[in-house]
Amino acid sequence: MTEKIHRSDIYGDLKNKGEKEAAPLIPASTVILLRDGSTTADSDVSTAGEDVEVLMLQKNKNISFGGMWVFPGGRLDEEDYAGEGRDSDDQMKAALTAAVRETVEETALTVDPGEFVYFAHWTPPPGTPKRFSTWFFAAEADNASSASHHIEVDGQEILNHRWIRPRDALALHAKGDIDLAPPTWLTLHHIDMYPQVNLILDRFRTTSEKIYKTHVVKDNTGVRVAMWHGDAGYESWDADKAGPRHRLVMFEDGFVFENTAEDY
DSSP states (O other), X not given: OOOBOOTTOOOOOSSOOOGGGSOOEEEEEEEEEEEEOOXXXXXXXXXXXXXXXXXXXXXXXXXXXXXXXXXXXXXXXXXXXXXXXXXHHXXXXXXXXXXXXXXXXXXXXXXXXXXXXXXXXXXXXXXXXXXXXXXXXXXXXXXXXXXXXXXXXXXXXXXXXXXXXXXXXXXXXXXXXXXXXXXHHHHHHHHTTOSSHHHHHHHHHHSXXXXXXXXXXXXXXXXXXXXXXXXXXXXXXXXXXOSOOEEEEEEXXXXXXXXXXXXX
16 A cells, blocks of 8 residues: 655655664753744734744755754764763763753754753654654743844754744644644644743643654555554554544645543
């Protein structure tokens, strides 16, 4: 059966389901910078405190996630470990350090690391060509060093930026105007559930982080489906198994999130 692949599907060959044959994981981190509705010149819509906006960056098409709109972030560098080991606590510290560093490098904003809230970790399936094991943090941009939120991108790795409401980014993706990787899409879907930054961060602080160890398979119609813990088909890699849903259905013409298993 012919696979029906969405242009933003980053997950590669579905034949490989074993970690032994998979590409090694590359530690990385990303930061969701948030602010309440703004009337500044770089905002698409004048919301004046009515809604949340998130900072998004457009990547050069010739690098990883090329051409996609992403959050600030990147792989962990050796100096991010500051002489520490590689156990889980050390990895978390290094991920936080990298998140601060990447935010400065990609946007020229400095955010107090004490304001970062860890809320999710993403691991791609074994068949993904380049596998970034990524810590997701969130922070309020009002705590950035530049009160005006002046953003500077290098014009090489990062071509553009915009403050945008999550629902507007999702709508642009649905129309085919921008590309969003599945973790970015689902994060935008998640934060769009809350109308103010403090509500988002309070939610992240008071609930356990989400762990997305992704399994991707085709359903019986050839559509590729990303599944996570709690989905009836997750353990068996069977998208057609009846039961609870916790998945992203990646139709050729758009993504659909199905969830009856997890509290968001």
